[in-house]
Amino acid sequence: ADSFVNSQEWTLSRSVPELKVGIVxxxxxxxxALVHRYLTGTYVQEESPEGGRFKKEIVVDGQSYLLLIRDEGGPPELQFAAWVDAVVFVFSLEDEISFQTVYNYFLRLCSFRNASEVPMVLVGTQDAISAANPRVIDDSRARKLSTDLKRCTYYETCATYGLNVERVFQDVAQKVVALRKKQQLAIGPCKSLPNSPSHSAVSAASIPAVHINQATNGCSSAFSDYSSSVPSTPSVSQRELRIETVAASSTPTPVRKQSKRRSNIFTVCALRAALPPARLLALLISSSGVCLFLQLLWPPKPSL
Known part of the structure; x- marks a missing residue:
């Protein structure tokens, strides 16, 4: 039987997901005896000090898995803690030392691995309980220990008759699968976010280029992924604003511009400064000079 469960045919001929369970x-x-009963359906009383590595196919939620069982010969070490997907702590209901050992092994495992990452099951075996070999660990103490082990499930088994043996391994496998599904749901939306309709990649042609000198309606020029799905308000560049301003200023208006003209007093003063007094007097006495003088004082109004 051992040669069958330790054979390589499961891993070589089948490509199914693995569930790694450690027994301490x-x-x-x-x-x-618990592991042997589960694998072969028979009872063997001898305990293996070296432990063992075994494998068996198991079905969880209609899916086939390869259950890898590691019977650890001593306390859990770093390599063991990193390897396991779940741990089964085993003690004998007729042995006080084995009961105390479980909590010590639990603390050692927690020094290597976060307990919340590892599903756990507590098992109390009653393979050889009799009148001559009575039970020493009552149910209340066992359940108190299961509470201390982060409220893990507690089973009492009998490898002699196979009581609850199958349930232990089925339950621990179910816990591993449930934890994996929970982790996938936690990271699934993050991975699928870029492919969702509201966050799909938009082609570069559909997004207008935004430059530093553009007016972006008070928003930053760095767009988030979400803003690409929201219609943007048309923006007007400073250059376009300048062009519109110049065009507006050059547009003809019905308002007539008032031409600036120099005061007539300044013109008379300029003549006095430019001509000698005798020449200026002769100019004023002449008829043409009078007309010129009058034109300088009262120029004709420009025609509309």
Missing amino acids: GNLSSGKS
Whole structure:
């Protein structure tokens, strides 16, 4: 039977997801008998000090998985803690030391791995309980320990008759699968975000180029992914504003511009400064000079 469960045919001929389960407990816990009963359907009383590596196909939620079982011969180490997807802590209901060992192994595992990342199951074995070998760990103490182990599920098994053996491994496999689905749901929306309709990639041609000197209606020129799906208000560049201003100023208007003309007093003063007194007097006495003088004082109004 051991040669079958340790054979390579499962991993070589099948490409199914793996579930890695570690089994820990001291030599009197009954963990090896628990594993052997699950794999072969038979009871073997001897405990394996070296532990073992086993594999078996299991179905969870209609999906086939390759259950890799690691029976650890001693306390959990760093490599073991990094390898497992779930841990089964085993103690014997007829052995106080094995009961105390479980919590010590739990603390050691937590020193290597976050307990919230590892589903756990607590198992109390009763393979050899009899009148001569009574039970020493009552149910209340066992359930108190399961609460201390982050409220993990507690089972009492009997490898001699197969009581609850199948349920232990089915439950731990179910916990691993449920945790994986929960993790996928947590990271799934983040991965699918760029492909969602509201955040789809928009071609460069559909997005107007934004320059530093553009008026962006009070918004930053750095657009977020979400803003690409919102219609933007048409922006007007400073150059366009200048062109519109010049065009507006050059447009003909019905308002007549008042021409600036120099005062007539300044013109008379200019003549007095330019001509000698005798010449100026002769100019004023002449008829043409009188007309010129009158024109300088009262120029004709320009015709409309």
